[in-house]
Amino acid sequence: MIYRSLIRSTIDYGAIALHSMSKHNKKKLDGIQTKALRIASGAICGTANSAIQVDMGEPPLQLRRLQQQLQYAAEVKATRNHPTRKVFEEHWTNRWRQYNDNTAQIYCKVRDFFMLKNDITWEAPLYPPEPPWRRKELCVDISVSKEGNKKQNPEIIACCSQWP
Numbered sequence: 001m002i003y004r005s006l007i008r009s010t011i012d013y014g015a016i017a018l019h020s021m022s023k024h025n026k027k028k029l030d031g032i033q034t035k036a037l038r039i040a041s042g043a044i045c046g047t048a049n050s051a052i053q054v055d056m057g058e059p060p061l062q063l064r065r066l067q068q069q070l071q072y073a074a075e076v077k078a079t080r081n082h083p084t085r086k087v088f089e090e091h092w093t094n095r096w097r098q099y100n101d102n103t104a105q106i107y108c109k110v111r112d113f114f115m116l117k118n119d120i121t122w123e124a125p126l127y128p129p130e131p132p133w134r135r136k137e138l139c140v141d142i143s144v145s146k147e148g149n150k151k152q153n154p155e156i157i158a159c160c161s162q163w164p
Contacts, residue, residue, distance in 0.1 A: 003036045003058075011061065016072055016106065019065040026062070033061055066109070073110040078124035088114075 011029055018029075030049070037052045038045070053060060059067075076082045088107050 003040050007036045015065045015068050019069060029061055069106055070110055070113055
């Protein structure tokens with residue numbers, strides 16, 4: 001629980017953007033995950049990273065980053081008028097440049113998934129046009145609270161017991 005709440009949440013923050021960092025830096029994050037899982041599980045130093053991950057029920061960070069990218073892409077694709085919607089559309093530069101795993105744009109990384117899921121209609125819940133903090137104030141009747149408490153005013157109990 002400590003790993004998931006403190007360490008993994010810190011590693012996951014911005015993982016969508018961190019997917020394109022160098023392999024050296026990815027190994028550093030993998031090492032942090034491995035060390036934390038080793039401490040949490042009580043595994044000895046010679047235990048394989050994949051065995052610790054399976055034992056603790058934690059996927060590799062590479063898969064977590066890809067999962068978060070897919071979730072973000074699905075959310076953008078489903079939301080009308082999303083400001084970053086054009087990032088997930090076909091563009092000539094996606095085919096022009098030669099990308100490797102670290103330099104590929106997010107569109108290239110999630111494209112195959114969306115090509116397989118072409119028959120799905122992506123819809124997100126519609127948000128109200130007006131944000132909640134701009135709505136009218138609620139009118140709350142607090143007149144009963146001004147009458148005092150039960151000991152001072154026993155009629156309050158009789159009055160309230162008549163309510164449905």
